Amino acid sequence: MLGLPRPTLDVPVSLPRQTVVEQAAAPTLSALAFFFVMTSYYIIRPxxxxxxxxxxxxxxxxFYGAVFVVMLLLTPVFGMLVARFRRRQLLGWSYSFFILCLLAFVPAFMAQDRIGARELGVVFFVWASVFNLFVVSLFWSFMADIFSSDQARRVFSLIxxxxxxxxxxxxxxxKLLVQLIGVAPLLVVSALALSFSxxxxxxxxxxHDRQAGSRADEAIGGSLWAGIRELWSRPFLRYMALLMLFGDGIGTLAYALVADYAKAHFTSTVARTLxxxxxxxxxxLLGAVLQLSVTPWLLVRRGxxxxxxxxxxxxxxxLAGVALIGGGSLVFFSYSVPLLAVMQVITRGFAYGMTKPAVDALYTRVPRETRxxxxxxxxxxxxxxGDVVVTSAVSGLRMLGWGIGGLALLGAGVATLAAIVARRAGWSPDLAPDEHARVDDGETPPV
Incomplete structure (x- = not known):
């Protein structure tokens, strides 16, 4: 029977009892912290x-063009913060910033009728995208910092x-609160969850700082554009960038098609939110099922x-199936479900329930600056x-008369390329050996 591996860590018995207890509790505390991160995000995502x-x-x-411009501006800022400040400062300041932003949006949503849905929508869409990328990415970088590669394979599924x-x-x-308290107060609930995290x-x-020989809280150093240099210098990162583009192409295609469906079938804000x-x-739910069954077995037994x-x-x-069948609906337990919604649920479910833990486990086998x-x-x-390119392409192809079947067939071709790149990324020659501990500061993995 498939199941999660035991979330315990191998700790030397010679360590002080306090250190042993702290290391053993680290996976549980990490999982609880991530619980609050995702609770916060999924309150605002609808x-x-x-x-x-x-x-x-x-x-x-x-929308995505605005997000991309903001990303270009914030990426060097993030690199500067990582280079100059310790991990504890970086975590505290970053999370505090987003908590304050959530509270600042409360009066804006209370005045939504005066501001306008489109204007507020652009700002909030950009901010929520930045929140997702930076808060979650920083969390997993921290996890890769405190767990070795061998530990990560056993505890990342739990986290x-x-x-x-x-x-x-x-x-x-x-679902419970939006009909009782409205949209604006939900942002306060989200801010509380992020504060707990x-x-x-x-x-x-x-x-972690109390452990003997720990250097992980030191500022990493390096220039503002070190992330870009890392991309060009490491084959693993180049593969991951391509895989990100291909995977994002599939996910964004599904998202765009669902957006058109929602616009055509739901007229009220509450209906679209629900x-x-x-x-x-x-x-x-699909992602959780994968995390409880296939993913831990796959990561531990197959890599x-x-x-x-x-x-x-x-x-x-x-996508090949959607290309053959086209649009329409499927019936589940007497409920009619749009096929496009099913496509988005499955693609995102596998991305969150399998791809993400695998990606984060692989990042434990590269130096901290790369992470x-x-x-x-x-x-x-x-x-x-990738979001900008894909959404622009979808809009252009829609204007040329492309339907769901043609777009799905194109997506199937992208998925084929993604499978090829994924095979290369998972066995990239610049990754440290899987059985070794994580690569420490300044250490270069064998090529």
Whole structure:
């Protein structure tokens, strides 16, 4: 029977009892911190989604273009912060900034009728995208910093499962509260959840600093554009950038098609919010099932590389099926479900439930500067560049008369390329051997 590996760490018995207890508790505290991160995000995500549904896919290039510009501006800022400040300071200041932003949006949403949905939508869409990329990326970089490669294979599934629990709890809270207190007060609830996560992460940072020989809280150093240099100098990062573009192409294609569906079928803000909230709930339930069954077995027995290949193959089969069948609906337990919604749920479910844990496990086998700067650049600027390209392409092809079948067939071709790149990324020659501990500061993995 498949299941999660035991979330314990191998700690030397010669260490002080306090250190042994802290190391043994680290996976649980990390999972709880990620639970609150994802709860916070999935309380605000349906609000962002319904704004996309209000304008449709034709306006998405504008939204994603604004996000991309912001990413280009913030990526060097992030690199500067990582280079100059210790981890505890970086975590505290970054999370505090987003907490304050959430509270600042409360009066804006109370005045939504006067501001206008489109204007507020652009600002909030950009901010929520930045929140997702920076808060979650910083969390996983921290996790890769305190766990070795061998430990990561056993505990990252547990940590990701904590995030999945938050990603399920968040939509449930939103579904319950949005009809009782409205949209604006939800942002206060989200800020509280993020505050709990910050406190747990700061506690983990303090515990890790007490371990003998720990250097992980030192500022990494390096220039502002180190993330870009890392991308060009390391084959693994180049593969991950390509995989990010291909995977994002598939996910953004599904998102754009669903946005058009929501615009055509839901006229009220509440209806669109509930629709996107249900999509999130179904997606995260699928991701949780994967985290409880296939993913831990795959990462431990077959290696993290297969965690990249399998979702690409699933996307290929799914998109080929949509290309043959076209649009329409499927019936589940007497409920009619749009096929496009099913496509988005499955693609995102595998991305969160399998691809993400595999990616983060692989990043434990590269130097810290690559984890913090190169990884962040790939998961910010590269990702959002892909969003702009894909949404612009979808809008252009729609104007040329392309339908769902043709777009899905194109997506199947992209999924084929993603599977090939995933196979190369998972076994890139510049990754440290899987059985070794994480690469320490300044150490270069064998080529």
């Amino acid at each position: 609000v962002m989604g319904q704004l996309s549904g209000a304008v449709g896919s034709q306006s998405l290039p504008l 990701a499962l904590g995030g999945m629990a938050g990603a399920i709890f968040g939509p449930l809270v939103t 910050m406190m747990l992460l700061l506690q983990l940072s303090t515990q 629709f996107y909230n249900d999509l999130d709930l179904a997606t995260n 993290a590389g297969w965690g990249l290949v399998v979702p690409s193959l699933v996307n290929l089969i799914l 913090y700067k190169g990884k962040n650049f790939v998961e910010t600027a590269v990702w959002r560049f």
